[in-house]
Amino acid sequence: MSRAAVLTGLGAWAPPTVVTNEELASCLDTDDEWIRTRTGIRQRRVIAPGEATSDLAVEAGRRALKSAGTTTADALVLATSTPDRLCPATAPQVASRLNLGTVPAFDVAAVCSGFVYALAVGAGLIATATADSVLVIGADTFSTVLSPSDRATRAVFGDGAGAVVLRAGSPEQDGALLDLGLGSDGSRSDLIEIPGGGSRQRSTGLPTDLEGTYLTMRGQAVFAQAVHRMSESVRETGARTGWPLETVDRFVLHQANARILTATAKRLGQPVERFVTNIDQLGNTVAASIPLALADGVASGELLPGHRVVLCGFGGGLTWGSVALVWPQLNTP
Numbered sequence: 001m002s003r004a005a006v007l008t009g010l011g012a013w014a015p016p017t018v019v020t021n022e023e024l025a026s027c028l029d030t031d032d033e034w035i036r037t038r039t040g041i042r043q044r045r046v047i048a049p050g051e052a053t054s055d056l057a058v059e060a061g062r063r064a065l066k067s068a069g070t071t072t073a074d075a076l077v078l079a080t081s082t083p084d085r086l087c088p089a090t091a092p093q094v095a096s097r098l099n100l101g102t103v104p105a106f107d108v109a110a111v112c113s114g115f116v117y118a119l120a121v122g123a124g125l126i127a128t129a130t131a132d133s134v135l136v137i138g139a140d141t142f143s144t145v146l147s148p149s150d151r152a153t154r155a156v157f158g159d160g161a162g163a164v165v166l167r168a169g170s171p172e173q174d175g176a177l178l179d180l181g182l183g184s185d186g187s188r189s190d191l192i193e194i195p196g197g198g199s200r201q202r203s204t205g206l207p208t209d210l211e212g213t214y215l216t217m218r219g220q221a222v223f224a225q226a227v228h229r230m231s232e233s234v235r236e237t238g239a240r241t242g243w244p245l246e247t248v249d250r251f252v253l254h255q256a257n258a259r260i261l262t263a264t265a266k267r268l269g270q271p272v273e274r275f276v277t278n279i280d281q282l283g284n285t286v287a288a289s290i291p292l293a294l295a296d297g298v299a300s301g302e303l304l305p306g307h308r309v310v311l312c313g314f315g316g317g318l319t320w321g322s323v324a325l326v327w328p329q330l331n332t333p
């Protein structure tokens with residue numbers, strides 16, 4: 001019997017500070033109606049001064065381990081594009097704070113597809129018997145990389161973290177990751193970027209460098225790519241799994257914009273009611289968005305054991321990826 005990675009625990013954490021559309025409108029040229037109708041977002045969460053991505057990752061990781069009924073994991077994979085520092089990776093610190101000992105721990109940077117990429121890495125560690133269990137976390141704090149004057153990105157992004165525990169099992173078990181399809185298109189890397197701070201555009205130490213440390217996004221072009229890539233990716237994963245899309249109970253897509261979810265559902269010819277969403281409460285939480293949507297889907301009863309589920313991420317890079325699984329019975333953390 002072949003060895004599969006099986007999802008056995010789920011945890012999520014969003015920082016308590018809420019920023020409503022009205023609060024954004026009090027300091028930016030925007031309003032609640034524009035944000036709600038163009039994005040579906042009503043509010044987002046942001047970290048407090050002094051907090052960092054690792055703090056959210058630890059909270060979500062702790063909850064996922066508890067949900068899996070364990071305190072250990074053989075490896076930790078952290079999907080993030082807002083690490084605490086550029087160097088070293090954030091994952092080892094998270095592993096230490098979770099008392100996981102000296103297990104392998106590293107970051108995966110695939111922006112909003114990060115969680116699906118990290119699932120694929122975790123599944124690979126299990127398939128090769130490098131690990132019997134892997135803690136996979138998606139955590140981002142994009143509030144720390146947004147220009148205070150950019151109304152488009154500040155309306156969209158929020159902070160959060162979500163995590164799952166993968167354990168070696170069989171493909172027949174509920175929770176087994178059945179198909180993982182990933183892709184990228186680096187020729188469109190300029191559509192979402194933070195130009196400064198890396199080896200291409202180093203800091204000269206001048207105050208004008210600050211602009212380069214902010215996220216830039218060409219919203220309309222990204223929107224079109226998101227719909228195109230996610231619908232293709234979901235279609236391919238459905239076909240490889242042998243699941244006609246009509247038989248998929250829930251689609252859990254990256255929560256980038258409610259209109260992207262509606263347009264993708266339409267492109268796939270599937271009712272939008274089967275697309276789990278929590279974007280109104282949390283906005284776009286980047287690598288955390290899929291596990292946060294899973295946690296909210298479970299809490300609301302939208303996502304039930306036995307459901308056929310397809311997860312799909314899309315984001316900067318450009319990158320995208322999907323995974324199919326039958327939703328397992330989990331303990332609530």
Ligand code: UT7
Nearest residue numbers: 030034038112151152155219220222223226256257314315
């Ligand atoms: O996470 C994965 C990657 N991210 C995404 O998938 C995000 C994809 N893109 C989007 O969600 C949307 O493109 C945005 C929400 C970012 C922007 O919405 P849009 O409907 O595409 O607006 P737009 O960029 O075409 O801009 C239309 C107008 C512009 O004004 P002018 O040039 O027509 O005068 C913008 O400046 O809307 C303006 N605008 C705003 N107005 C009020 C942009 N943001 C705001 C705002 N409030 N917050």
